[in-house]
Amino acid sequence: xxxxxxxxxxxxxxxxxxxxxxxxxxxxxxxxxxxxxxxxxxxxxxxxxxxxxxxxxxxxxxxxxxxxxxxxxxxxxxxxxxxxxxxxxxxxxxxxxxxxxxxxxxxxxxxxxxxxxxxxxxxxxxxxxxxxxxxxxxxxxxxxxxxxxxxxxxxxxxxxxxxxxxxxxxxxxxxxxxxxxxxxxxxxxxxxxxxxxxxxxxxxxxxxxxxxxxxxxxxxxxxxxxxxxxxxxxxxxxxxxxxxxxxxxxxxxxxxxxxxxxxxxxxxxxxxxxxxxxxxxxxxxxxxxxxxxxxxxxxxxxxxxxxxxxxxxxxxxxxxxxxxxxxxxxxxxxxxxxxxxxxxxxxxxxxxxxxxxxxxxxxxxxxxxxxxxxxxxxxxxxxxxxxxxxxxxxxxxxxxxxxxxxxxxxxxxxxxxxxxxxxxxxxxxxxxxxxxxxxxxxxxxxxxxxxxxxxxxxxxxxxxxxxxxxxxxxxxxxxxxxxxxxxxxxxx
Numbered sequence: 028x029x030x031x032x033x034x035x036x037x038x039x040x041x042x043x044x045x046x047x048x049x050x051x052x053x054x055x056x057x058x059x060x061x062x063x064x065x066x067x068x069x070x071x072x073x074x075x076x077x078x079x080x081x082x083x084x085x086x087x088x089x090x091x092x093x094x095x096x097x098x099x100x101x102x103x104x105x106x107x108x109x110x111x112x113x114x115x116x117x118x119x120x121x122x123x124x125x126x127x128x129x130x131x132x133x134x135x136x137x138x139x140x141x142x143x144x145x146x147x148x149x150x151x152x153x154x155x156x157x158x159x160x161x162x163x164x165x166x167x168x169x170x171x172x173x174x175x176x177x178x179x180x181x182x183x184x185x186x187x188x189x190x191x192x193x194x195x196x197x198x199x200x201x202x203x204x205x206x207x208x209x210x211x212x213x214x215x216x217x218x219x220x221x222x223x224x225x226x227x228x229x230x231x232x233x234x235x236x237x238x239x240x241x242x243x244x245x246x247x248x249x250x251x252x253x254x255x256x257x258x259x260x261x262x263x264x265x266x267x268x269x270x271x272x273x274x275x276x277x278x279x280x281x282x283x284x285x286x287x288x289x290x291x292x293x294x295x296x297x298x299x300x301x302x303x304x305x306x307x308x309x310x311x312x313x314x315x316x317x318x319x320x321x322x323x324x325x326x327x328x329x330x331x332x333x334x335x336x337x338x339x340x341x342x343x344x345x346x347x348x349x350x351x352x353x354x355x356x357x358x359x360x361x362x363x364x365x366x367x368x369x370x371x372x373x374x375x376x377x378x379x380x381x382x383x384x385x386x387x388x389x390x391x392x393x394x395x396x397x398x399x400x401x402x403x404x405x406x407x408x409x410x411x412x413x414x415x416x417x418x419x420x421x422x423x424x425x426x427x428x429x430x431x432x433x434x435x436x437x438x439x440x441x442x443x444x445x446x447x448x449x450x451x452x453x454x455x456x457x458x459x460x461x462x463x464x465x466x467x468x469x470x471x472x473x474x475x476x477x478x479x480x481x482x483x484x485x486x487x488x489x490x491x492x493x494x495x496x497x498x499x500x501x502x503x504x505x506x507x508x509x510x511x512x513x514x515x516x517x518x519x
Contacts, residue, residue: 068162069303069475071435073321073333073380075156077103077128078509080303080476081149083162086141093141093164095149097126098134098476101508102379105129109152110137115161116145128153132507134477156334158324260297260351261290267345267361276340276368279378282308284347284359286329294329297352303435306331307348307456310363310381311444312341315498318511319381320442323347336378340367346454358454382500382511389496389515391417396512399423401501409518411494416460417441419485419501427483432504436473438462439485439503446495453492459503460486476504491518 069082080098095110111123119142126137141147141164149160266285274280284306286295298305304322311318317339323331337343343363350356387394391403399421406416419439421428431438438459445452462481466473481503491497499514 069436070160070300071304071322072158072324074151074158074324075153075334078380081160082475086164089143089164090140092138095137096134097128099128099132101132101506106153110139112139112141112147112149114142114145114147157326159326260354261288263295263349263351263357264289265347265359274337274365276365277338278372279334279336282333282335284323284331296328298349299352301350301356302437308333309346309442310335310343312339312343316386317381317383318500320502321380337365337381338383340365348456384513387513387515389517391516394512394514397510399428399510401512403514409491409516411491411518414488414490417487421483429482430479430505431481432476432479433462433474433481434504434509436466438481439501441487442500443497445497457487457489460488494518
């Protein structure tokens with residue numbers, strides 16, 4: 028009777044062992060952008076008149092297909108995007124493919140072939156503008172913990188099958204052998220589970236050790252620990268210039284940022300994505316009536332470029348948020364002068380990234396934008412230095428809106444400016460609280476822009492650092508269109 032029980036246990040355990048063994052095997056290689064480990068990493072680029080979201084999908088083998096998802100947005104011109112990639116180490120290039128980014132906004136997928144693991148550079152060209160996006164292909168590799176776990180499950184399966192065979196052949200005469208094999212199987216299962224439990228948590232499905240090895244092989248320095256700030260990379264300096272040198276109101280111009288290491292003066296080319304962009308750039312007029320939030324394209328080592336059309340003449344401040352690999356976020360500011368439109372100049376197409384608004388009345392409350400209603404309410408009267416939760420309820424003519432889409436991996440963004448003149452004004456970039464918390468507490472990649480299930484409430488938690496008047500711009504996405512709503516708030 029006891030032998031039959033051992034045989035039944037052996038049969039059940041054998042099935043479990045085989046299932047776990049199958050799911051423990053290594054599956055794919057992974058591609059991710061330089062400095063940010065993880066498969067399916069996203070990066071947003073403002074390329075010409077387009078706001079494009081690139082996602083690199085996992086590579087199943089090398090050489091093999093590299094799938095690239097590209098999300099387009101509403102109100103952008105028709106174009107065809109040429110895509111190719113180059114291996115930075117040996118110069119190997121892929122065959123070029125093209126992707127039509129005309130028509131309705133949404134996700135499109137292109138495929139290129141990467142020849143092997145290492146650091147690559149994706150080229151995206153719309154015929155006039157070009158972006159160079161570095162990414163890293165991590166080779167298929169089985170980390171030590173997974174190898175130990177796999178061996179444990181395999182041994183468990185072997186011991187269970189052996190115990191089952193012995194129990195059938197020897198019946199009760201060698202019960203000690205059956206029990207010994209079953210005990211060995213249990214010990215193997217314990218080893219496999221222990222190795223898995225103690226393994227480092229994967230980031231977006233990628234083992235950190237595999238990423239570190241790939242970064243080292245590609246010549247990318249490992250990120251320094253946050254506990255050693257004195258060893259972190261130096262601050263970045265930026266030289267900013269425009270083409271033409273003095274932009275005209277209503278006419279497109281190129282804004283270029285050249286980045287240099289603050290300690291050595293060398294070209295700085297180690298930015299890592301933060302919230303799906305290498306640089307978040309906000310341009311704000313001194314009267315706060317004109318606002319733009321864009322993401323310059325990398326066009327060369329340490330060189331970033333974005334094309335803008337500002338509708339009104341006057342003085343602007345440009346705020347650039349960036350993060351070096353192994354360091355924290357840095358804000359770089361520069362001034363920009365826009366001249367009046369020259370007589371006889373042809374009027375350019377409006378820039379969908381630029382929002383011009385009439386100053387709203389001070390205070391929270393209800394605002395209309397693009398057919399949507401945004402009602403902002405604070406958790407308490409605002410006071411300088413005191414944390415506050417601001418909740419936005421979003422609705423349309425039919426009622427509460429529940430189909431907002433994430434943008435830059437967040438449900439919504441709140442950019443704020445003031446008080447003070449342009450040289451002393453406080454600038455802030457706050458992310459929607461619930462989506463930020465979900466991202467911080469999960470190693471998985473946030474939902475992409477095709478997921479439309481956010482709303483109607485958006486929450487922001489922050490503090491106004493000092494008394495005065497603040498301008499706030501709330502940004503969220505619906506129907507692949509980014510909606511920007513301005514507010515003014517007086518903080519006593």
